Amino acid sequence: MNTTEIKDKIFWVGAIDWDIRDFHGYSTYKGTTYNAFLVKDEKTALFDTVKKSHINELVHHIKQLVDPTDIDYLIVNHVEMDHSGSLPEIVDLVKPEKIFCSKMGFKAINEHFHPEDWPLEAVENGQTISLGSKTVTFLETRMLHWPDSMFSYIPEDKLLISSDAFGQHLASSERFDDQIDFSVLMEQTSKYYANILTLYSPLIRKLLAKVQDMGLEIDMIAPDHGVIWRSHINDVIQAYADWSQNKGKRKALVIYDTMWQSTEKMAKAITAGIDSTGVSVKLINLAHAHRSDVMTDVLNAKAVVLGCATLNNGMLPRMAGFLMYMRGLKPTNKIGAAFGSFGWSGEAVKLMNRSMEDMKFDIIEPGLRFKYVPGHSDLKECVEMGKRIGQAVIEQTEE
Numbered sequence: 001m002n003t004t005e006i007k008d009k010i011f012w013v014g015a016i017d018w019d020i021r022d023f024h025g026y027s028t029y030k031g032t033t034y035n036a037f038l039v040k041d042e043k044t045a046l047f048d049t050v051k052k053s054h055i056n057e058l059v060h061h062i063k064q065l066v067d068p069t070d071i072d073y074l075i076v077n078h079v080e081m082d083h084s085g086s087l088p089e090i091v092d093l094v095k096p097e098k099i100f101c102s103k104m105g106f107k108a109i110n111e112h113f114h115p116e117d118w119p120l121e122a123v124e125n126g127q128t129i130s131l132g133s134k135t136v137t138f139l140e141t142r143m144l145h146w147p148d149s150m151f152s153y154i155p156e157d158k159l160l161i162s163s164d165a166f167g168q169h170l171a172s173s174e175r176f177d178d179q180i181d182f183s184v185l186m187e188q189t190s191k192y193y194a195n196i197l198t199l200y201s202p203l204i205r206k207l208l209a210k211v212q213d214m215g216l217e218i219d220m221i222a223p224d225h226g227v228i229w230r231s232h233i234n235d236v237i238q239a240y241a242d243w244s245q246n247k248g249k250r251k252a253l254v255i256y257d258t259m260w261q262s263t264e265k266m267a268k269a270i271t272a273g274i275d276s277t278g279v280s281v282k283l284i285n286l287a288h289a290h291r292s293d294v295m296t297d298v299l300n301a302k303a304v305v306l307g308c309a310t311l312n313n314g315m316l317p318r319m320a321g322f323l324m325y326m327r328g329l330k331p332t333n334k335i336g337a338a339f340g341s342f343g344w345s346g347e348a349v350k351l352m353n354r355s356m357e358d359m360k361f362d363i364i365e366p367g368l369r370f371k372y373v374p375g376h377s378d379l380k381e382c383v384e385m386g387k388r389i390g391q392a393v394i395e396q397t398e399e
């Protein structure tokens with residue numbers, strides 16, 4: 001791969017990871033990129049590095065543009081290892097005059113790498129440094145996605161280097177949003193938000209308001225993963241605004257795991273009931289769907305209906321694992337309901353309800369349970385429950 005000049009004297013020098021398929025539990029079946037940016041000005045600055053496994057690609061790209069020892073400043077926007085894993089080797093190679101990071105970044109760098117003599121300099125929120133003809137303003141973005149995260153803004157180029165925000169796990173030879181199919185791009189952008197940022201939605205709402213108040217002019221957003229936004233900036237900012245408000249569309253999900261297809265029969269009957277109300281509904285068998293794809297559906301759905309058979313006084317392991325994953329991400333403002341078959345004890349419905357209570361879902365049904373195999377009248381009850389859920393979705397959403 002070659003470097004790409006994204007703005008005058010500003011270059012993409014990152015690495016493409018075509019092979020990664022799991023990112024701490026998130027299925028990255030389209031790979032990813034670790035973006036790093038080099039600014040050649042009176043001072044030469046490198047923004048972020050890459051995962052340790054990809055350092056050769058980063059160094060190869062830097063050498064296409066400058067002698068690495070000519071780099072004056074390293075800027076660490078985020079200390080998670082996919083962006084800082086090669087920092088020790090880069091510091092050795094570059095011998096930078098300064099390494100800029102946030103105050104929390106200062107602590108995190110020390111806690112990760114235990115350096116003895118790195119020229120670290122913690123910057124204040126809003127602090128500006130000069131590179132010569134260009135300046136860089138640092139904006140603290142704590143918890144997006146780690147306490148140390150910050151953005152770097154170059155006003156002369158209206159360029160926001162946004163760390164994890166606005167990223168996508170999407171490997172491609174293309175570097176810009178208008179070179180990729182828009183639906184694929186937004187699908188991966190929403191998957192990234194759903195699986196990395198959902199928990200931090202209140203902070204994202206505040207950040208978007210802050211950026212608006214500051215009147216930052218932005219005509220390019222360069223995240224640390226995936227392609228760079230230059231043509232669809234308003235689209236992605238609006239999408240983040242919508243997702244962070246957790247409104248949910250007129251859509252329901254019926255997510256289930258089944259042992260001997262009894263819970264599956266119930267799931268299909270509930271789905272038919274929801275469908276009869278005109279609400280969009282998706283039936284998801286956890287045996288065939290990855291939890292991170294299910295979370296992408298949850299992001300835009302208003303109702304989450306969970307079904308599981310009881311196994312050994314608990315839930316089937318796929319549902320238990322999915323609930324643990326979803327609870328960590330804490331989607332809010334959802335309608336919830338549970339159902340499932342059982343043989344003798346039947347705890348699964350109660351356990352699913354408890355999980356949804358923890359996430360503060362609005363649980364509109366006590367839960368439907370049937371012993372062994374549901375009969376015709378039982379399935380009619382499922383259809384009726386589906387109709388009530390569909391009606392609740394209609395009442396709580398805009399068309």
Ligand code: FEO
Binds near residue numbers: 083146225
């Ligand atoms: Fe791409 Fe939070 O690291």
